Structures are given as C-alpha cells and as structure tokens.
Amino acid sequence: MDRMDKKIIACLVEDGRKSNNEIARLLKISEGTVRNRIRRLTDSGLLKIVGMTAPDALPDQELVLIGVKVAVSKDLTDIAEKISRLPEVQAASITTGRYDIMVEALLKVKSGPIDFLYGSLSRIQGITATETFMIMKSFNKWIIPQSDFTCGKD
Numbered sequence: 001m002d003r004m005d006k007k008i009i010a011c012l013v014e015d016g017r018k019s020n021n022e023i024a025r026l027l028k029i030s031e032g033t034v035r036n037r038i039r040r041l042t043d044s045g046l047l048k049i050v051g052m053t054a055p056d057a058l059p060d061q062e063l064v065l066i067g068v069k070v071a072v073s074k075d076l077t078d079i080a081e082k083i084s085r086l087p088e089v090q091a092a093s094i095t096t097g098r099y100d101i102m103v104e105a106l107l108k109v110k111s112g113p114i115d116f117l118y119g120s121l122s123r124i125q126g127i128t129a130t131e132t133f134m135i136m137k138s139f140n141k142w143i144i145p146q147s148d149f150t151c152g153k154d
Contacts, residue, residue, distance in 0.1 A: 001046060004029070008037055009047060016049055052142035055135070061106050063090075063143065064113055065133040066121070067099030075126045076100055082124050088116055090143055099131070106146055 004027070011023045020034040027034070041047035055063045070079050076094050080101050084092040090104040107116050113132055121127065 063135040066103040067131040068101040069129040
C-alpha cells in the first residue's frame with residue numbers, strides 16, 4: 001500500500017459513499033486510477049467497503065467481548081479463524097496477556113450470550129476457558145449488523 005492508496009482510503013473513511021470521480025478530483029488523479037486501486041485493494045483483502053451502524057441502533061442485539069484461552073498455543077491461528085467464521089462474530093484477534101484470543105460478537109439480547117457460549121463457540125475444539133464482558137456503552141464504535149435481509153431480495 002503506497003501513499004496514494006492511503007489517500008484514497010482516507011477519502012473513503014471520511015465518506016464511504018464518495019464516488020470514484022469525486023475522489024479522483026480531490027486527489028488530482030484519474031477516475032480510472034481510483035477505480036483500479038480500489039479494486040486492487042479490495043481483491044487483495046486490504047480494503048473492505050461496508051455499511052455499518054452504531055451498536056445503540058440495534059436494541060434487540062448487544063455487543064459482547066469474550067476472552068478465550070486455548071489449550072495449545074500452536075492451535076491459536078486455527079481456533080481464531082474458526083471463531084471468526086461464526087456468523088455472530090465481528091472480529092477475533094490473537095492477543096497477548098490474560099487471554100489468547102479476544103472475540104467481539106453481536107448477540108441477541110435475551111439468550112444470545114448463553115446460546116453462543118454453549119452452542120457455536122463450545123463446538124470449537126481446543127478452547128479451555130472463556131470470560132464474557134458485556135459492553136454497556138460504546139463510543140465511536142461501528143459494527144456490521146446481523147440481518148435477516150439481503151440486498152435485492154424480499
């Protein structure tokens with residue numbers, strides 16, 4: 001990622017709906033350059049453009065952090081990847097400190113945490129312990145909401 005890629009990303013961070021033409025005009029480069037660079041960044045997995053919402057906008061869901069300990073350190077990457085693929089998970093990160101992995105999950109308010117911990121998360125082999133932290137209020141936090149809807153479908 002070079003300086004121009006970072007400038008293009010900065011424009012998208014400011015407003016993810018900015019058009020390629022507008023970004024090109026602001027950066028004094030061609031629209032084709034912007035389009036090609038965004039395509040290269042997204043294809044390589046370095047950039048993802050998504051719609052996000054504030055956690056407070058979802059009264060039926062809550063954001064939860066879960067500290068995870070694993071049995072064998074060599075399995076950290078495999079376990080973190082499996083956790084990250086669970087539909088409720090916003091992110092799974094290998095960390096230093098008290099927990100091997102920190103998981104950020106968006107769960108249903110009523111039974112979500114219990115269903116997640118004793119359901120999908122418990123089916124992943126190698127996890128020895130978890131500790132759950134309920135997030136009471138977030139500041140400057142945006143999430144990808146779970147939805148029963150898909151774009152263009154009823």
